[in-house]
Amino acid sequence: MSITHSLWKTGLKTGLIGGVVSVLLALIGMVEGFSQRDIINEVISMGHTLLLLVVVFITYLSAKRTTSRTKVLALVNSLVTGIVTGIFLVLLVILGNVVNLRSIFVNASPVLYNIMTFGQGLMNGSLLLLVVAALIGLLTGLVYLLPNLLRRVLVTSLSSVVLAGVVQDLLRPTLAAWGPIAVVSEWIFTANGLSLPGAIVLAVVIAIILLFWSFKGKAIQTGVKNLPSGQQRVLRYIGFSILILVFLILPQVLGLFLSEVLTIVGLYVLLGLGLNIVVGYAGLLDLGYVAFFAIGAYTAAILTSPELGFFHFSFWSALPIAIIMGIISGVILGIPVLKMRGDYLAIATLGFGEIIRILVLSDFLRPWLGGAQGVGKIPKASIGSFEFARPQEIYYLILAGCLLVIFISLRLRDSRLGRAWMAMREDEDVAQAMGINLVATKLLAFATGAGFSALSGAIFASKLSSVYPHSFNVMISINIICLIIVGGMGSIPGVIVGSVALVGLPELLREFAEYRLLVYGAALVVMMLLKPEGLWPAEIRRRELHEGEPKTTEQVLPPEGGLSSNEEGA
Amino acid sequence: MMAMLEIQHVHTYYGNIHALKDISLNIDKGEIVTLIGANGAGKSTTLKTISGLLRPRHGTIQFEGEDLTRYLPHEIVAKGVVQVPEGRRVFGRLTVTENLEMGAFAITDRQVISKNLERVFALFPRLKERRHQVAGTLSGGEQQMLATGRALMANPRVLLMDEPSMGLAPVLVDNIFDTIRQLHADGTTILLVEQNARIALQVASRGYVLQSGVILLNDTAENLRMNEMVRKAYLGES
Known part of the structure; x- marks a missing residue:
C-alpha cells in the first residue's frame, strides 16, 4: 500500500507548488494584466498562456522528478499534478465568487474569474478549467516520454510561437519595413497576436528547420571544419562583417522606440561589463556600483552644462575627465575595503553608493550639484556637424563605447592582471x-x-541632457548584479544576453513593467535551480558547476592559454 | 657560515594574544629542517610570519642577509621564500596546468616557466597525465602533489611546507615524503611543519619542537627521535 501511496507523492507535492504559484500569479494581477494581448488572435491571450504555462512547467517538472523508471508513473504523476493545480485554480474561482476577496487582493475581480473560467460561467467554466489543467498534465507527461529529438523539436517550436506572440510589437513594425517579408509578416501577425494559420505555419517551419539541423547539422559543421584554414577564416570574416553590418543598420530599421530601448540596453551592457570585472573577474561583490555611474554623469554635467556655468567643456573633453574621476573614486572606495570580503564588502560598498546619492541630493551641495532639481541643459555629443541627439544617433555612441569596453575586457581577461584577478577570486590567501x-x-x-x-x-548624462539624483538609486546596482548573474558571471557575451533579457525585454513588454522585480526574483531563483552557471557562461563557471562531467574536464586549454599571457605586463 | 634563513627572537601577536614567544631558528642551504608540535603550538603562525602574512612585533627574519620583515608577502615570494599552504588549497576550478602556471606568477620569463613546468611534470608524472583535468576533481594525494608542484614553479630558494601529510592516507603520506626526499636530493632547502613527528623526523636533518609558542627543544633529528620527552609526547611511545 505504501508503494502506491508514494507513487502519488511526487505528483501531489509538485501539484501543491503549482497550485500556489498559479493562484499567486492570478491574485497579483498578472493574469488579468496580460489578458489585454493575444498570443494567437482570438484563440489564446497572453494571460491564459501565462496561467497554462505554469501548469505545463509544473507538470513537466513532476514527470521529471518521478524517481521510479516506469513510464506510466511519470504520466500518472504529471496528470495528478495537473489536476491538483487545476483544483487550486477552481477553488480560487469558487472562493472568489462566494467571498469578496477584493478587500485584501485588489486584483481578485470578476474580470479575473471570467478570464480563468474562459468566459463560460461559474459551473461550466470551473469544470473546463479543471479539465484543461488535467489535459495539460496528461499531454506534458506524454511529451516527457517522447524520444529526445522529438521532444526538443516540439518544445522549441511551440515556445517559438509563444515568444513570437510575446514580442509581436517588436517583430511586426520591424518586419513591415522589409518589402517581401512584410507580406509574410502581415499574414502571420494580426493587429493583436499571431493569426491562427500563421502560428501553425511558424511552428511547422521551425520544427522542420530543427529536424533538418539535427540530421544535417553535424555534417555541415564537419564540412566547415574540413575546409582549408584560409577559407575558414574567410567564412569567419564574412560572418563577422554581417554581424557588424547588422549592428550598424539596426537603429535605422528599428525606429525611434526600439532604438531607445537599444540605447538603454547598451548603457546596461557598458555598466555590466564594468561590474563584470569587479564581480566576475576579481570576485569582489560590489553593491554600490551605481556610485561611479553617478560620478561619471555628474562630472560630465558639471563640466558641460551652461546651467551651472562653471565650465563650458564639450562632451569629448569632459568624457576623459569623467572617466578619470570614476577611476579615482574607484581607488578611494577600494582603499578602506581592502581587507573586507564577501558579505562585509557588499554592505560597505552598498553604503558608499548611498553616500554618493545623498551627497548629490543634499541642499548643502546644491549650488554645485543642483540638489534635487538636478542639472539640465547638458549639451549633446557631436562630431563636426553631426550631433548625437536622437536615440538612433546616440545608439552609435553607445555601440562604440560597448565595442571599446568589450575589447579592453577581453584583453584584460587574458592578461597577467586577468590571471591575478582569477587567482584572487578563487582563493585570496593562496593568490x-x-x-x-x-x-x-x-x-x-x-x-x-x-x-x-x-x-x-557620461554618455547617460548627454543622452538625457540632464541628471537627477533619483536616477542613481541602489536598484541600478541590483539590476546590474542580476543581469550579470543571469547572463553568467565573468562572461562578456553573458553580460549582453543578461542585459537584453532583464533590461530589454521588460521595456518591450509593457505588461511586465509593474512586475519587474517579481520577474527578476523568479528569474534568479529559476536560473539558480536550472542553469546556475548563467545563460552564456564563462568556461570556468561551467567547469565549476558541472564538475566531473567528462566533456568539460577533458576540454583542452582555452586558446588564450596561460603561458602566453605572461609575456605582457610587468 | 651564515644560515640561509635565520629567525631571531621573533614575537608575533594576534591582537593581544602572544602567539610566538621569542622564536629563534635557522636553516642552512640545502637542509631539511622540521618544526613539530601539537595543534595550536604556533607552527603555522611561524610560517605566516616568515612569509609576511603576519608581522612580528619584535625580532628579525634574515633571508640571505636581508631583513624579510620589511617586505610585503608578494615581494617575499619573489625573493624565493615560497609556501605550500596548509590543506593543499589548489585552485579547484582551474586545470592542473593552469594551477601550475599560476604558481609561476612571480616569474615573467616564459622560458623559465616552461622549464619549471617540465621539471614539475618530471617530478610528478601523475600530474602530467592529468594536466587538463580540473584540479578540484583530483584525489587528495594528487592535490598535494599539485600544491607542491605549484610552489616549485616559483623557483623557491626555501620551500615552506605546511602539514603536507594532513588528511592523506598513510600510503600517500609515504609518497609525499618520498618526494620531499627527492627535492632534498636536488638541493632544495625545506622548512617542514608537521604534526606527524615520526615521519618528519625521518626526512629532516634537524628539528625544533614548538609548544605554546615557545621552542622547547632544538636538536638533530636523530637526537630528537631518541629524546624521552619527544618519544612520549610526539611519537606516542612509552
Missing part, C-alpha cells in the same frame, strides 16, 4: 602566496570597473 600583490590587484579591479561605469554615466 597572495603565489606572489600576487593583493592591494594593487584589488584596487585595479575597482578602478577599471569604476572607469567603465563613469564612461557609461
Whole structure:
C-alpha cells in the first residue's frame, strides 16, 4: 500500500507548488494584466498562456522528478499534478465568487474569474478549467516520454510561437519595413497576436528547420571544419562583417522606440561589463556600483552644462575627465575595503553608493550639484556637424563605447592582471602566496570597473541632457548584479544576453513593467535551480558547476592559454 | 657560515594574544629542517610570519642577509621564500596546468616557466597525465602533489611546507615524503611543519619542537627521535 501511496507523492507535492504559484500569479494581477494581448488572435491571450504555462512547467517538472523508471508513473504523476493545480485554480474561482476577496487582493475581480473560467460561467467554466489543467498534465507527461529529438523539436517550436506572440510589437513594425517579408509578416501577425494559420505555419517551419539541423547539422559543421584554414577564416570574416553590418543598420530599421530601448540596453551592457570585472573577474561583490555611474554623469554635467556655468567643456573633453574621476573614486572606495570580503564588502560598498546619492541630493551641495532639481541643459555629443541627439544617433555612441569596453575586457581577461584577478577570486590567501600583490590587484579591479561605469554615466548624462539624483538609486546596482548573474558571471557575451533579457525585454513588454522585480526574483531563483552557471557562461563557471562531467574536464586549454599571457605586463 | 634563513627572537601577536614567544631558528642551504608540535603550538603562525602574512612585533627574519620583515608577502615570494599552504588549497576550478602556471606568477620569463613546468611534470608524472583535468576533481594525494608542484614553479630558494601529510592516507603520506626526499636530493632547502613527528623526523636533518609558542627543544633529528620527552609526547611511545 505504501508503494502506491508514494507513487502519488511526487505528483501531489509538485501539484501543491503549482497550485500556489498559479493562484499567486492570478491574485497579483498578472493574469488579468496580460489578458489585454493575444498570443494567437482570438484563440489564446497572453494571460491564459501565462496561467497554462505554469501548469505545463509544473507538470513537466513532476514527470521529471518521478524517481521510479516506469513510464506510466511519470504520466500518472504529471496528470495528478495537473489536476491538483487545476483544483487550486477552481477553488480560487469558487472562493472568489462566494467571498469578496477584493478587500485584501485588489486584483481578485470578476474580470479575473471570467478570464480563468474562459468566459463560460461559474459551473461550466470551473469544470473546463479543471479539465484543461488535467489535459495539460496528461499531454506534458506524454511529451516527457517522447524520444529526445522529438521532444526538443516540439518544445522549441511551440515556445517559438509563444515568444513570437510575446514580442509581436517588436517583430511586426520591424518586419513591415522589409518589402517581401512584410507580406509574410502581415499574414502571420494580426493587429493583436499571431493569426491562427500563421502560428501553425511558424511552428511547422521551425520544427522542420530543427529536424533538418539535427540530421544535417553535424555534417555541415564537419564540412566547415574540413575546409582549408584560409577559407575558414574567410567564412569567419564574412560572418563577422554581417554581424557588424547588422549592428550598424539596426537603429535605422528599428525606429525611434526600439532604438531607445537599444540605447538603454547598451548603457546596461557598458555598466555590466564594468561590474563584470569587479564581480566576475576579481570576485569582489560590489553593491554600490551605481556610485561611479553617478560620478561619471555628474562630472560630465558639471563640466558641460551652461546651467551651472562653471565650465563650458564639450562632451569629448569632459568624457576623459569623467572617466578619470570614476577611476579615482574607484581607488578611494577600494582603499578602506581592502581587507573586507564577501558579505562585509557588499554592505560597505552598498553604503558608499548611498553616500554618493545623498551627497548629490543634499541642499548643502546644491549650488554645485543642483540638489534635487538636478542639472539640465547638458549639451549633446557631436562630431563636426553631426550631433548625437536622437536615440538612433546616440545608439552609435553607445555601440562604440560597448565595442571599446568589450575589447579592453577581453584583453584584460587574458592578461597577467586577468590571471591575478582569477587567482584572487578563487582563493585570496593562496593568490597572495603565489606572489600576487593583493592591494594593487584589488584596487585595479575597482578602478577599471569604476572607469567603465563613469564612461557609461557620461554618455547617460548627454543622452538625457540632464541628471537627477533619483536616477542613481541602489536598484541600478541590483539590476546590474542580476543581469550579470543571469547572463553568467565573468562572461562578456553573458553580460549582453543578461542585459537584453532583464533590461530589454521588460521595456518591450509593457505588461511586465509593474512586475519587474517579481520577474527578476523568479528569474534568479529559476536560473539558480536550472542553469546556475548563467545563460552564456564563462568556461570556468561551467567547469565549476558541472564538475566531473567528462566533456568539460577533458576540454583542452582555452586558446588564450596561460603561458602566453605572461609575456605582457610587468 | 651564515644560515640561509635565520629567525631571531621573533614575537608575533594576534591582537593581544602572544602567539610566538621569542622564536629563534635557522636553516642552512640545502637542509631539511622540521618544526613539530601539537595543534595550536604556533607552527603555522611561524610560517605566516616568515612569509609576511603576519608581522612580528619584535625580532628579525634574515633571508640571505636581508631583513624579510620589511617586505610585503608578494615581494617575499619573489625573493624565493615560497609556501605550500596548509590543506593543499589548489585552485579547484582551474586545470592542473593552469594551477601550475599560476604558481609561476612571480616569474615573467616564459622560458623559465616552461622549464619549471617540465621539471614539475618530471617530478610528478601523475600530474602530467592529468594536466587538463580540473584540479578540484583530483584525489587528495594528487592535490598535494599539485600544491607542491605549484610552489616549485616559483623557483623557491626555501620551500615552506605546511602539514603536507594532513588528511592523506598513510600510503600517500609515504609518497609525499618520498618526494620531499627527492627535492632534498636536488638541493632544495625545506622548512617542514608537521604534526606527524615520526615521519618528519625521518626526512629532516634537524628539528625544533614548538609548544605554546615557545621552542622547547632544538636538536638533530636523530637526537630528537631518541629524546624521552619527544618519544612520549610526539611519537606516542612509552
